[in-house]
Amino acid sequence: EWPIGDETTWKTALDANDVDPEDAQGVANTVVHHITTSLARQAGNMDTLAAYQATALSVRDQLIKRWNETTTYHTSRAPKRIYYLSIEWLIGRSLDNAVLNLGMRNTYEDATRKLGFNFEDLLNEERDAALGNGGLGRLAACYIDSMATLCLPGWGYGLRYNYGIFKQLLSSTGEQLEAPDPWLDRENPWEIPRLDVAYPIRFYGHVESVPNSDKAVWQGGMECLAVAYDTPIPGYATKNCANIRLWSAKPVQGFDLNSFNAGNYEASVQASSEVGNITQVLYPNDNMYAGKLLRLQQQYLWTSASLQDILRRFLKLDKPWSQLSDFICIQMNDTHPTIAIAELMRILVDEEDVPYDQAWKITTKVFAYTNHTVLPEALEKWELSLFEKLLPRHLQLIYRINYEFMGQVAKRWPNDMDRMRRMSIIEEGTPKYVRMAHLAIVGSFKVNGVAELHSQLLQSTIFRDFVEFKGRDFFTNVTNGITPRRWVLQCNPELAELVTHTLGSDQWLTNAQLLRNLLPMAEDVNFRKAWDVIKKNNKRRLADVLEEELGILVNVDSIFACQIKRMHEYKRQTLNIFAIIHRYMQIKKATPEERKKMQPWTFIFAGKAAPGYYIAKLVIRLIVNVGKVINNDLDIGDLLNVCFIPDYSVSIAEVLIPAADVSVQISTAGTEASGTSNMKLAINGALLLGTVDEIAEDAGEDQCFMFGHLADQVQQVRFNNSYNPIPLDQRSPELAEVFKYIESGVFGDAHIYESLTKTVYEHDYYLVSNDFGSYLAAQKLVDDVWANRDEWTKKAILTAFAMGDFSSDRSVQDYADGIWGVESERVPE
Ligand code: 8GP
Structure with a gap:
């Protein structure tokens, strides 16, 4: 039964909308459509920026169709899903990558040429989405590309910073100067605002315990909203499209009613701009922990909103909480989202009436943690007083988690106070700290390093005590990788063409091990000549x-x-x-x-x-x-x-x-x-x-x-x-x-x-x-x-x-098989 309106009208309209532009003319039609409608421009009055925007919007239409199909298909299949939580997404530009993954690069190039533009010029109009510092952020971007390409039912979650990593300028004496990167100023054609997907987030406030129960009530403080913005990520040679959902902080109301009534208009507006601050800017540190309150606010807003979103999807399945880990896995990209462990406990215990012990069993089957550094200065530890002020209920839960954990350590190693001191989630001293890596390990079912040597070093140095406690199998290695789509096909098209031509197919782009078949070409004079050119x-x-x-x-x-x-x-x-x-x-x-x-x-x-x-x-x-x-x-x-x-x-x-x-x-x-x-x-x-x-x-x-x-x-x-x-x-x-x-x-x-x-x-x-x-x-x-x-x-x-092993497809498949337990769900053609 059709829910509303006239079924034939709906279906005819849907079909009419469903045409994929197959040739250059078809693509040109969609571009011109956006020029005259979305951009409200006269066809004759165009510059390269407008042409880029219209082209991007045309590509975006393709992505949204695939995004919808993927979502519908995955909802109908109800597979186990993987959620990748990363505080950084260093995406770069999207247009070239998208048309390549869609297999429409040539068609778009033709179409825009026919409209009088050079495609390269259009590509250069795009601003980088630079929501990351370096390796960790770019890794997330490669992994989501691979998740889409491998057709895994997975989404990424992050923050929609208004300012990405700063622009680096050099003074005449060679000093680095930093300028802001207002990347959203020109509008971002790749994002889909979901103003209806918004979750309440609380900070500060106080906690009241509920007698004879594990529960507590956290109230007061400051409330705001986390609003979703989606970025569709197309896979290569598949209809599957993944998603990065980024959260933006918004005030609950446009103004604070109390100050409004008191006639204090300025204060009411100020309150809302304070909330907006939370997702204003990316912290510019790489491999260095800074300990700022605003950063903890970012981490909590992002992880709480993501969890609420993930659990809402799970609840639609109508399954008991005990089956949570059969349907979801959450991969934590470093310790930045670790507060999610306490947040899931809070939701289960305080809001869903799950007894503490049961909630802990459920929670510890859901999370996995990737460590990216052995450098001590990069390990996150929050000053306890700051943590307590901002997230009082979470600190209580962490105390309880630590209490039970310390009990287990004491049982295994009685009277080994030094070991307990080393392993505790709380670092004693003045001041005291909450050690996020320890919480991440205690609350996860698997921990991995990002290269063989790194994973070994983790186990023999900073996490040594935990290896003794958890056993060797708990720790594993997943060597990093990079996507050959962006990092060969897109950036080195001539090399990609040589490889495809010599191998007789482009399958190496989804099976990078095939590159090994070209090793003998090192002895081929003509191949070497082509290579040198x-x-x-x-x-x-x-x-x-x-x-x-x-x-x-x-x-x-x-x-x-x-x-x-x-x-x-x-x-x-x-x-x-x-x-x-x-x-x-x-x-x-x-x-x-x-x-x-x-x-x-x-x-x-x-x-x-x-x-x-x-x-x-x-x-x-x-x-x-x-x-x-x-x-x-x-x-x-x-x-x-x-x-x-x-x-x-x-x-x-x-x-x-x-x-x-x-x-x-x-x-x-x-x-x-x-x-x-x-x-x-x-x-x-x-x-x-x-x-x-x-x-x-x-x-x-x-x-x-x-x-x-x-x-x-x-x-x-x-x-x-x-x-x-x-x-x-x-x-x-x-x-x-x-x-x-x-x-x-x-x-x-x-x-x-x-x-x-x-x-x-x-x-x-x-x-x-x-x-x-x-x-x-x-x-x-x-x-x-x-x-x-x-x-x-x-x-x-x-x-x-010989680099086939370093494709992010291999890395992501390793995660899927060895940690996440998720399988490919390819949208049928
Ligand atoms: C980097 C590591 O330094 C690098 O070796 C590794 O390849 C990469 O992560 C991906 O695993 N770490 C960071 O980028 C990092 O710590 N970034 C901080 C801003 C969080």
């Missing part, structure tokens, strides 16, 4: 950008060595820039004959420093100023260039990565959980110059240039640096020379860099001096191989085509 084209494209944007002319026949990632001491951009200075000194000293034998390099850096991270910002300043001297030194010809590309973003990465010859991955051994730029660079044929890296196993150590102390040596070296220090000129005479050169003022006032060099002169926690000599030696090996370009190309091909 593509690399050269990509290098030219980047060189044009460097000339246009930075005014730096680079030698496209030089080795393009890219270190593109957040600025961080552990990532050791320092090691790289010091080695560049060393190279410059060598060139300056060399005779013309010797110079002829030297290989030309172009070092490319890009990355943001957290605004409050003084040393990281100083490193940027040094790189920029070294670049100025070297790039302007006519004497050295084109043997060396140094570029710092400001405002690194997903879009800039898409230009840099296909052009790289060398992938610089030189963080202190054991500090980088996984790294993902390494995977993108390798699959595009850059050779790995690095300390430990899991991809070296697949590529083969022969293909890579590895150097430096290993993870298990780091502690000892650190100890020696601090307690049995040897003067720098003995630890590394080369580095001591470099420092003297800096101190001589060649790169500007030497005092500026004192606090940076001091970190090395003194404790050198990151082993810059200890690894310097072997880093130089590894670069020498790079020089030698570059001198034999045929050998180089072979290595590049062998590296790229």
Whole structure:
């Protein structure tokens, strides 16, 4: 029975709407339709921005149809669903990716050309959705692409920040300046506001216990709403479309009625703008915990709204709570959503009348936690007093969780007070803290690291006690991955075409292991030629950008060595820039004959420093100023260039990565959980110059240039640096020379860099001096191989085509099989 109105009218209208534009004319029709309706423009009055917007809206129509079909299909099938909770989604641009995944790239290109526009120009009108800092946020974006492509019934949940990661500007003296990124100013064609999907969120207030029960009543404080905005994510070669639901904070009412009545109009408006603050801005820290109240508000608003949404969907199934984990799994991307564990307990116990013990059984079958770092400064721990003020009921529940947990620990290890102190969710001391990683472990059924070595280190260091408590099987590894759709097909179309042509099909895009079939092509002269042409084209494209944007002319026949990632001491951009200075000194000293034998390099850096991270910002300043001297030194010809590309973003990465010859991955051994730029660079044929890296196993150590102390040596070296220090000129005479050169003022006032060099002169926690000599030696090996370009190309091909394991499809399938227990639900054609 048709619910409302006349059935024939409805069905005819639905059918009429259901036409998929199949050819360029059909697509052009939809674009023009949006120009004249959605944009309210005269057809003749168009610029590229308007053309981009109309094109995006036309693509969005396609996505929404698929989104609807997927939702309807999954609702009818009622499968187990996976929800991926990530506080960051570093999506980048969507238009190119969407038309590629829809298989409509050519049609859209044709259609817009016929309408008088160059498709590339339209693509460049789009602003990046930069709702993330770095690896963790981009990982979430790759994973949702894979979830859609693998047809998994899954959604992502996050926050709709009005301001994404800051724009990085450089002052004339090379200092990083931060400007806001109001990415929504131009409207975001990819989002669907769901103003009807809104959940109440409470902060502060007080708790009243209910006698003779586990329950409590949390009331008062401040209430606001979390409103949903959806971003459809199309899978590749499937109708399935996943969703990222982002929450925006809104006041419950437009104004506070009390102040309104009192005639205090200003105060009433102010109250609502305070609420709006919650989702205003992304915190710009990467691998560094800041402990701000607003951040905890963000975390709670996001996880509470997501849980309410997830449970509402579950409740429609009419199943008992005991079956919750048969229908849902929640993956926590780091500890940021860990408060969800206490929130689920609160909902079950306080609102759904589930007894505490039963609620705990249900809760601990639902959550899984991914750890992304062993760095202690990145582990979240909230000051207890702040936590208690904002979320009083949650703290009570955490106390109870911890009480029961400590009881179990005491039972296994009686009188081991030290162990209890180490493992407790509450860190004793002044002040006290709530340790989110401990809560995440205690409340989850599975915990994983993001690379083999990282997962091992987790178990042998920061989570060691928990391994003894939970057993080895509780901890697992899921090595990170990247989507070959964006990171080959979209960013390197010529390489993608070569691969598809040689393999005779594009199936490698959904089964990246097929790339291995191309390994023998390393021996094929013609293939190598084709490969070199593509690399050269990509290098030219980047060189044009460097000339246009930075005014730096680079030698496209030089080795393009890219270190593109957040600025961080552990990532050791320092090691790289010091080695560049060393190279410059060598060139300056060399005779013309010797110079002829030297290989030309172009070092490319890009990355943001957290605004409050003084040393990281100083490193940027040094790189920029070294670049100025070297790039302007006519004497050295084109043997060396140094570029710092400001405002690194997903879009800039898409230009840099296909052009790289060398992938610089030189963080202190054991500090980088996984790294993902390494995977993108390798699959595009850059050779790995690095300390430990899991991809070296697949590529083969022969293909890579590895150097430096290993993870298990780091502690000892650190100890020696601090307690049995040897003067720098003995630890590394080369580095001591470099420092003297800096101190001589060649790169500007030497005092500026004192606090940076001091970190090395003194404790050198990151082993810059200890690894310097072997880093130089590894670069020498790079020089030698570059001198034999045929050998180089072979290595590049062998590296790229061994990268199948690092597809995010493999990672996500590992999660689905090993942790989530969800299966593919492909929407029928
Ligand atoms: C990063 C890790 O540093 C990197 O090794 C790993 O590949 C990546 O996560 C994905 O697993 N960590 C972060 O991006 C991070 O801690 N971000 C903070 C802002 C939360």
